Amino acid sequence: MPEYVYKAVTAKGQIVRNRVEDVNRQTLIKKLKNNDLLPISVMQVGYQSKKKTKTNRRNMLDIDDIMKQADSANILQGRALAKPSIKERVNLALAREEKITTRDVIIFTQNFYLLKKANFNNIHALSTIIDSTENLSLRGVLQDILAGVESGEYMYTTMEYYSNIFPYIYTNMIRVGELSGSLTKSLEQAVKYLEDADNTTSRLRKIVIPNVLQLLAIIAILIFGVAYILPLIQETFAQVGTTQTLPGPTLWFLDVTNRFMQIWYIPVIIIAVIVVAIIMYIQTPKGRYNFDYFKYKMPIFGKLLYAIDFSRFIRAMLLNLENGMRIQDALEVSKSVVKNYVLLSIVETSINNILIGSSWIEPFENSGLSSSMQTEMLKIGMQTDLVEMMRKLVEYMEIDIDNLMQKIMAVLPQVVYSIVGVFLIFLVIVIIVPCIQLYMGTWIFDAVDLPE
DSSP: OEEEEEEEEOTTSOEEEEEEEOSOHHHHHHHHHHTTOEEEEEEEEEEOOSOOOSOOOOOTTOHHHHHHHSOGGGOBSTTOOOOOOHHHHHHHHHHHHSOOOHHHHHHHHHHHHHHHHTTOOHHHHHHHHHHHOOOHHHHHHHHHHHHHHHTTOOHHHHHGGGTTTSOHHHHHHHHHHHHHTOHHHHHHHHHHHHHHHHHHHHHHHHHHHHHHHHHHHHHHHHHHIIIIIHHHHHHHHHHHTOSOOOOHHHHHHHHHHHHHHHSTHHHHHHHHHHHHHHHHHHHSHHHHHHHHHHHHHSTTTHHHHHHHHHHHHHHHHHHHHHTTOOHHHHHHHHGGGOOOHHHHHHHHHHHHHHHTTOOSSHHHHHHSOSOHHHHHHHHHHHHSOHHHHHHHHHHHHHHHHHHHHHHHHHHHHHHHHHHHHHHHHHHIIIIIHHHHHHHHOHHHHHHSOOOO
C-alpha cells in the first residue's frame, strides 16, 4: 500500500505532520478534510510491499488518534512549513526516479486484456496485475485506479488524472469500452494503438534524431568558429602585417553577427512576443480550430494526422455499433476519442444532420479532408451492412496509414538532408575556407618584403 507524508493545518492554525498508509492520495486528502485538517502537501514516499500480519490499524477518522501519532517536534504554531527528513527525501527521490514508460503501459494493457479475456472482473484483474507490477510508480497509479473501481467509479475517470501516463486517446478508448460494455475489445484496440504509436515514434526518431544531431553539430561549429577561430585568424593576419583578408562571405557573416550581438535583445523580444501571441491565440476557440485545421493541412504530416484521427474515430464507432448502439448514440459516444476541433466539429454536424433527417456522412464528404474511398465505403455500408463495411474501412485505413508512413519515410530524409546540406555549404564557405587559407600559408609571403 502506498505510504504518504502529509502536512496539514488544524482549525486552530497548528501545522501537523505525519507518515501514514492509504489506498491513494485522493482518499487520504478526503479523510484529512473530513477531520478538519486542511492539507498543505501530501507526498508519496514509498510502498508497503510485504504483507503485514493482522494489527490494529490507525483510525484515520479519529482526529485524536491523528494528533497522537503526529510528531510533536514538528508541530509548529502558525503556517511555517517543516522540512522533510533526509530519509523521506531519499525515499521520495527514489520513488520519482522510477519513471513509467510507454512499454510499462503496453505490458499493463496486455496483461489486463488477457485477464479480461479469461473472464476476470476489473477488481480481480487489477489486483492481480498490481501484485506482479515491479515499477513502484505504476503500482501506485494502479492502486489509485483500483480504489476508484472499488468505490463504484469507471476506470477511465481515474486515468484522466494521469494524462502524462495514459494518452488522451488511450483513456477515451477505455471510456468507450466501459460505457459500451466491451472493455475487452477496447483493451485489444488500446494495445494495438500503443504498439503502433510506439513503432511509429521509433521509426521517426531513427530518421529525425541523427539528422537533427548533425544540424546541431554544424551550428555548434559555426558558433565556435565565429567566436574563436575567425577572430584568431584575423589577429594572426594583423600581427604579421599581410594585406590578405578573410573571404567576402566570412567578413559579411562576421559583420552580421557583430551587429546582432549589439541589439540581440530586440529580435529576442520580438520572437518572444510573437510566440506568446500565437499561444494566446491558440487558447481561444477560433485559434484552436484554425491551429487544428493547419495540422490537417500541413505539408508532409497533415494527411497522416487526419488519417490516424479518423481511423480512431471509426474504430470507436465500430465498437459501439457492434454492441447494438444506434448510429446517433455511437457518434455521440465515439466523439470522445476526438481531440482535434476540426474533426469534432464534423462529428457534431453529423449528429445534427441525423436530428434533421439528413445524411451523417455528408459533413465528412464536404470537409475535403476525407478521401472519396472513405466516404463511398460509408455510403455503401448504409445501403448494405454498416458494421461489416466499417470493419473493411478500418482495414483500409490501416493500409492507408502504412502507405502514408512509407511516403513520409521517403520524403522526410530528403527534406532534412537538404537543410543539413545548406548549413554544411554555409559552414564550408564561412569557416573552412579561412582555415584552409591560413593552412596554405600564402599570407606569409605577402607579409614579407622580398629583395629586388
